[in-house]
Amino acid sequence: MKEYETITEISGPLVYAEVDEPVGYDEIVEIETPGGETKRGQVLESEEGVVAIQVFEGTTGIDRNASVRFLGETLKMPVTEDLLGRVLDGSGQPIDGGPEIIPDERRDIVGAAINPVSREYPEEFIQTGVSSIDGMNTLVRGQKLPIFSASGLPHNDLALQIARQATVPEEGGEDDDGSEFAVIFGAMGITQEEANEFMDDFERTGALERSVVFMNLADDPAVERTVTPRLALTTAEYLAFEKDYHVLVVLTDMTNYCEALREIGAAREEVPGRRGYPGYMYTDLAQLYERAGRIKGEDGSVTQIPILTMPGDDDTHPIPDLTGYITEGQIMMDRDLNSQGVQPPVDVLPSLSRLMDDGIGEGLTREDHADVSDQMYAAYAEGEDLRDLVNIVGREALSERDNKYLDFADQFEAEFVDQGFDTNRSIDETLEIGWDLLSTLPKTELNRIDEDLIEEHYREDAAAEGDETAEEVSAD
Structure with a gap:
């Protein structure tokens, strides 16, 4: 030396x-x-x-x-199973007043790329307890599914809700292969107020016991922000592939991470790319996101939910744009739903989980999951289109069928999407609410659901209530 x-x-x-x-x-x-x-x-x-x-x-x-x-x-991260329940700063140093960490080993934070041949295809359900995610944009073990938010939207509340509620479907939080569930929470560039809110929630709900928290604050050096997600993912990989945990990694806010890259690039006098961000930002983000996955022969998994705030609510901005190329879908938060008081304000129409079809269905969630999701999506999309028409011709000019779809869209937002940040719904509860809503439509409109499932789950009483509502609207 x-x-x-x-x-x-x-x-x-x-x-x-x-x-x-x-x-x-x-x-x-x-x-x-x-x-x-x-x-x-x-x-x-x-x-x-x-x-x-x-x-x-x-x-x-x-x-x-x-x-x-x-x-x-x-740079190496000292890893051990005893990290669960600990709070660390953005450079991996304990800040919770607990004992010194005695590591089992020290691992390079860059990690090792998973050989594509060794990857296990993700197709096992993770239950977040959030209906708009579980029912419509299902998260799968080993997937990377970002949340696209914007300034002023409650993405932190959604992040906390997922962190404390997420579990594998089996009772008790254990999978049938004996693997336990753990959460790695990496916060980058957050304020002290936000940090206090996160910690209060983790401690109040007991979620900290199965979590490792990395905190990089807004007044910490920007350079540290480039290290924080790598420390978090190194810890996740150790717990997943050495200790057989199913690990959910929540990273917020990736926009702050990318701003740190831009700041360092400017200090190095690099030639900037789009909007001043480094030309290598795509590669840098891919190095983080591609560390999610499953490995053949290993029981554990690493699943990622990166959260980013879109500058100016612009989904074509380089950060969400590049993230969308790398990841397997996105959960979109909506400012209009938020202004209406919907919690969480998730807009299911532009949201997408590309691996959903492989993670739901018979033996994985419920045999009616895929059909219910498809039918609700189609019905809500039609209701949204009719809202635009109502603004032009008025509701009284629409047919009885169209009014049913308008009512469905309103009820979908009020009963399915709007569940609050403290409600934890099982997948069965989510799908039962879905059937209650679909039953307000005539059976002839349910053209995306198998007839046997309709006969088993359709609620005639809900259909009658829907007819009465339609008659009242027509009379008005």
Whole structure:
């Protein structure tokens, strides 16, 4: 281990130093300030005679008299099953006042790519307890399913709800292969108020016992934000593939992560890509998202729910755009539903889970799941189209059939989507609500459901109530 006092430049989060021997990319660095403070960094760029170091704790206090030590290894995460129930900062240091972590091993945070040949195809259901996800955009073990939100929307509340409610379907939170369920929660660039809200909820509900929480705050250095999700995913991979846990990784907010990439790119004077973001942002995001999955012969799995706020509510912005290319669908939150008081305000029409069809159906959830989901989607879409028509011609100009679809759309939002952030619905409860809603439509309209299922689940009393409502609307 060599020590240098050859710092030549300090630019934002970067420190440049001269060296007289080769230094490896991503190598960990310790910088000791003249005041005696030691800060950690990572080699970001290594050229002949000069290295660029990104400092995790920020460059405050560092000057040209500081000493630089190259440790000869990359950043590693100390992993152990005892991490469950612990709260760590964005660089993996405990901040909960608990005992020192005694790791089973230390793992490189970059991780190892899963060989596509070794990947197990995701097709096993995860129950989040949220009807708009479980019923309409089902999450599957090993999937990466992001939530697209916007500034001011309650995506944090939805993240907390999923973190405390998510489980494999079997009673007690254990799968039939004996695997337990765990949550890794990685927060990047959040405010202290949000951090307090997260921790209060984790402690109040007892969800912390099966969780590992990584907290990177808004006033922490942006460079640390680039490390936080990698530490979280390294912990998830250890629990999944060494300890056989089914691990759900919730990462919020990926927009803050990408802003950190842009800040570092600007400090390095890189040629910017779209809207000033680095040209390699697609590759960087893929390195994170592709760490979700299942491996043949392993009982555990890593499932990801990244959350991002779309700048300006723009789904063509580079962050959601690139995320959509890499991941297997998206859950869209809607500002209009939020203004109406719908909780959670999930818009099921632009939402999508590309692996849903493989994770539902007979033996996986319920045999009527796929048909109910398809029929509700079609009915709600027709009701939404008719709302636009009502604004032009008025409701009294519509037929009795059209009024039924308008009523369905209203009831779908009020009874199916709007469940609050504290309600945990099983998949059976979700589908029973779906049947209650579909039964307000005539049987002849249920053209996406098998006739045997209609005979088994259709509610004649709900259909009668729907007819009475339609007659009242017609009379008005």
